[in-house]
Each structure stands twice: as structure tokens, then as C-alpha cells.
Amino acid sequence: MNHLDSIIFWASSAVxxxxxxxxxxxKNPFSAVLYLILSLFGISMIFYTLGAPFLAALEIIxxxxxxxxxxxxxxxxxxxAGSPQTxxxxxxxxxxxxxxPIVMALVLIIVLGLALMRAGTITTTDGTVVITAQRLGxxxxxxYYLGVELAxxxxxxxxxxxxxxxxxxxxxxxxxxxxAIR
Amino acid sequence: MxxxxxxxxxxxxxxxxxxxxxxxxxxxxFVLMSMEVMLNAAGLAFVAASAIHGQADGQVFFLxxxxxxxxxxxxxxxxxxxxxxxxxxxxxxxxxxxxxx
Numbered sequence: 682m683n684h685l686d687s688i689i690f691w692a693s694s695a696v697x698x699x700x701x702x703x704x705x706x707x708k709n710p711f712s713a714v715l716y717l718i719l720s721l722f723g724i725s726m727i728f729y730t731l732g733a734p735f736l737a738a739l740e741i742i743x744x745x746x747x748x749x750x751x752x753x754x755x756x757x758x759x760x761x762a763g764s765p766q767t768x769x770x771x772x773x774x775x776x777x778x779x780x781x782p783i784v785m786a787l788v789l790i791i792v793l794g795l796a797l798m799r800a801g802t803i804t805t806t807d808g809t810v811v812i813t814a815q816r817l818g819x820x821x822x823x824x825y826y827l828g829v830e831l832a833x834x835x836x837x838x839x840x841x842x843x844x845x846x847x848x849x850x851x852x853x854x855x856x857x858x859x860x861a862i863r
Numbered sequence: 864m865x866x867x868x869x870x871x872x873x874x875x876x877x878x879x880x881x882x883x884x885x886x887x888x889x890x891x892x893f894v895l896m897s898m899e900v901m902l903n904a905a906g907l908a909f910v911a912a913s914a915i916h917g918q919a920d921g922q923v924f925f926l927x928x929x930x931x932x933x934x935x936x937x938x939x940x941x942x943x944x945x946x947x948x949x950x951x952x953x954x955x956x957x958x959x960x961x962x963x964x
Contacts, residue, residue, distance in 0.1 A: 690866045694873045701877055701900055705884035710892045717896055720877075724903055727873070730866050731914040733922050743929050748899070748936050755940045756892060759947050809866075810917040820919040821926060828923070832930040839934030846941035850948060 689791065690730040696788060697723025710756045714749055715781065721745045722788045729795045735814040870911035878904035891946065891953045895939045902932045 700720035707713040721744045728737035821829065877900060884897030906925040913921025943953060950958050 686866070690869070694869070698873065698876055698880070701880045704896055704900065705880060705888065705893070707893075710890065713893060713896060717899065720900070721903065724877075724907055727866075727870055727907060728910055731870055731910050733910050733913070733925075736910060736922055736925050739926070739929065744899075744903070744932070748933055751936055751940060752892070752896065755943060758944065759892075759953065809914060812913070812919045812922055817919050817922055817926075821923050824920070825923050825927075828927055832927055835934050836930050839930075839937045842934075842938045843941050846938065846945055850941075850945055853948070 686730050689726060689795065693723045693726035693730070693788070695723075696720075696784065697727065711753075712781075714752045714756055717752075718745045718749050719781065719784065719788070721749070726788060726791065726795070730809070732809040732811040734811065735817055867911045867914040870914070871908055874904045874908040874911060877901075877907065889954050889956050891943050891955055894955065895936065895943065898939075899932060899936070902928055902935075 697720045700716045700723060703716040704713050704720065707716065721740055725737040725740040725745075728734075728740060881897045881900035881904060884900065885894050888894055888897065906928045909921040909924045909928070911921075913919065946958060947953055950961060952958065
């Protein structure tokens with residue numbers, strides 16, 4: 682168990698660091714977002730080995746599933762902005778393009794296996810305290826309830842700011858249209 | 864516990880990579896992605912500290928990083944779309960050149 686854990690920890694650390702390197706060295710924003718998702722999967726596996734299974738799930742659901750998808754939407758919307766070729770050339774697939782999806786799938790499968798193995802345990806053999814979602818929720822809503830309110834305020838500010846910026850863009854387009862009509 | 868201290872070092876490496884990306888890259892999308900990497904590294908450091916002490920507090924702080932990252936990405940990407948509509952590019956250096964005239 683301990684040996685397996687150390688293999689998983691170092692492998693996932695290597696995956697996340699290499700994927701982050703690819704993010705900052707990449708020319709193509711589309712594949713940079715995909716490498717960032719791979720890096721988040723690696724960090725999620727590190728969370729598992731540190732005894733945070735709930736946060737590992739949140740990392741994949743919220744970060745990789747919601748925030749990175751938002752990034753992908755904007756990259757697709759602004760596709761000529763990043764580089765002339767923002768999508769991989771699907772007509773001529775290369776073997777190197779298959780490496781990343783294979784690594785991602787392997788990482789996900791290992792995360793799933795860890796989740797099934799660790800289900801219901803409180804401490805592991807090496808003394809890592811596994812903090813369950815129940816304990817996390819008790820600390821969150823008893824000790825840090827003010828922080829929960831502040832987090833909701835931040836999300837409200839995000840919503841209002843996003844709506845304001847979108848409205849500014851719509852108004853700018855309308856005035857441009859008026860000028861064009863005149 | 865045995866992985867908590869190496870995890871802190873890995874969080875430092877990831878934060879450094881994100882900081883390099885913010886400084887070096889010219890495309891606004893890559894700058895925002897590098898900021899995500901930095902936020903994640905900070906969260907990893909919180910979780911590692913939580914594992915060192917065996918307490919849940921550090922993990923609670925990662926839960927607070929999540930809405931901050933979500934709000935930052937929403938507003939940052941809206942600003943990126945506006946910038947692209949105005950300047951027709953996301954290259955920060957050329958935007959700063961043309962805005963500084």
C-alpha cells in the first residue's frame with residue numbers, strides 16, 4: 682500500500698509538472714487548455730495521496746469540468762486570436778497526438794481505482810489522516826461560516842461583473858451597427 | 864504524511880512555472896491559464912499543510928480558492944473577449960503599444 686502510494690504520488694507529480702511545462706511552452710491555446718486539464722488531473726491524484734478525496738473530486742468536477750470548459754469556449758470563440766492553426770489537423774492524425782489522451786485516460790482510471798480502494802477508510806497504513814467530506818463540511822460550516830458567506834459574495838461579484846462586461850459588449854455592437862446604418 | 868513535504872516542493876515548482884508563464888507569455892489567454900496554475904499551486908500547498916497537521920482547515924481554504932478562481936476566470940475571460948473585439952488581437956505587447964499612443 683505504501684509502495685503503491687509513493688509510485689502514484691511521484692507519477693502524478695511528474696505528470697502535473699510536465700503538463701504545466703507544456704501549458705506555458707505551447708503555441709496552440711486549444712491544446713494548452715487540454716494540457717492544463719491533464720495537470721489538474723495530476724494535482725487531483727496528489728490530493729488523494731495527501732488524504733483529501735473530496736477535494737480531489739472537486740478538483741476534477743469544478744476545475745477541469747467547469748472552469749476549463751469555460752476556457753475552451755473562449756478559445757473556440759476567439760479561434761483566430763491565438764494562432765493560425767488553433768485546432769489539431771484531424772485530416773492527418775499523428776501518433777504523438779494520441780499520447781496525451783492516453784495519459785489522461787490512464788490517470789483517470791488510476792484515480793477511480795484509488796477512490797474505490799480508499800472508500801470508507803479513515804487512516805491509511807502510513808499515517809496519513811484521510812479527511813472525509815463529512816468532517817470537511819463540519820469544519821467549513823461551524824468554524825468558517827463567515828468565509829462561506831464571503832465566497833458567495835465573490836461569486837455574486839463574478840456574476841455581476843460578467844453581466845456588466847457582456848452588456849458593455851452588446852451596447853458597443855449596437856452603436857457600431859447604428860454607425861454602419863447611417 | 865510522508866508525501867506532505869515533497870508536495871510542498873511540488874507546489875513551489877508549479878507556482879514558479881505559473882509565474883514564469885505570466886511574465887513570459889504574450890497571449891492573454893496563456894497569462895490567464897498561468898494564473899490558474901498559480902492558484903492551483905497555492906491550493907496544493909494548503910492541502911499539503913493540512914496533511915502535515917492532520918487538520919481539515921487547510922482543505923477548507925482550498926474550498927475558498929475554488930470560487931475565487933471561478934470568479935477570476937469569468938471576469939478575466941469576459942475582459943479578454945472585450946479586448947479582442949476592440950483591438951482584434953490578444954497579444955498583450957501590441958495592445959499595450961497601441962493603447963499607449
